[in-house]
Amino acid sequence: MSDLISDGMTKVVWVSTIANINAPTAAELTAGQDFTTRVTPDGLKIDPSTADVDTSSLASTFDTKTVGRVGFDTEVMFKRGTTGPEDLPYATLKYGVSGYLAVRRGVAYATAWATGQKAEIYPMTCGEPQNSAPAANEVMKFTAPMKVTSPPATAATVA
Numbered sequence: 001m002s003d004l005i006s007d008g009m010t011k012v013v014w015v016s017t018i019a020n021i022n023a024p025t026a027a028e029l030t031a032g033q034d035f036t037t038r039v040t041p042d043g044l045k046i047d048p049s050t051a052d053v054d055t056s057s058l059a060s061t062f063d064t065k066t067v068g069r070v071g072f073d074t075e076v077m078f079k080r081g082t083t084g085p086e087d088l089p090y091a092t093l094k095y096g097v098s099g100y101l102a103v104r105r106g107v108a109y110a111t112a113w114a115t116g117q118k119a120e121i122y123p124m125t126c127g128e129p130q131n132s133a134p135a136a137n138e139v140m141k142f143t144a145p146m147k148v149t150s151p152p153a154t155a156a157t158v159a
Contacts, residue, residue, distance in 0.1 A: 004106055011104040011113075012036045012044060012076070014092065018100050021121040021152070023159040026113040029102055035078065035089050036109055040141060043077030046103065046122065048154075072148045074101070074122065077132070080140040090129065093144040098125045101146060115158055122152040 015032035018024045051068035081087035103120040104113070113119075127145035134140070 006105075008109050009106055010036065010044065011102075011107070011109050012039050013102040014089075015100040015102050018102075018121060020159075021100065021123065022156050024100075024102065024119060024121055024156055025159050026115060029113040029119070029158065032100075032102060033088060033092065035076075038078045038081065038086065038089050040077045040079060043141075043143075044103070045073070045075050045077075046101075046120070047073045049073065072122070072152070074124070074146045074148060075143050076101070076146065077141055077143045080142060089144065090142055093126045093129060093146075095126060095128045098123075098149065100124065113158055117158040119156045119158055120152065120154045121156045122146075122148055123150045125149050 011034065013029055013032035013034050013036070015024075015028060018028050049071050051071075052065045053068040055064045055066050056062070076089075076093075078089040078093075080090055084091070101122040101124050103122075104117060105120075107117060124146040127147060130143040130145065132141040132143065
């Protein structure tokens, strides 16, 4: 048995438009802005939550529940850069900007998008960028909070 290591096995791309989030094309994803090398190693936070729905009744002697609404707490922490291309996430992901956060996991970062690959596609609108407090021996960073605006495709297949 072997474990899948995450180092170098994630790609994070910001895409302006995707026709079908369940089947994004390799061309659409390749046309996006690849921000992977600017994301901090622990900076990709896409945390789902599922609400409980109480299904018990007045006659119940045991609390029963089923799944309710799903939501996501999403933010991405980026390194700031000294050149325009290096600082593109900071220049792009401003308050109110909408697009799609595309995430591919388990495939080497350098591998090009290809038909059949699995991806997560999140329709997003950006919140106000949050500059991180300065700290010794750290790069300058900022966090881009993002709001999922419609149901995402968490198991999309690249067309």
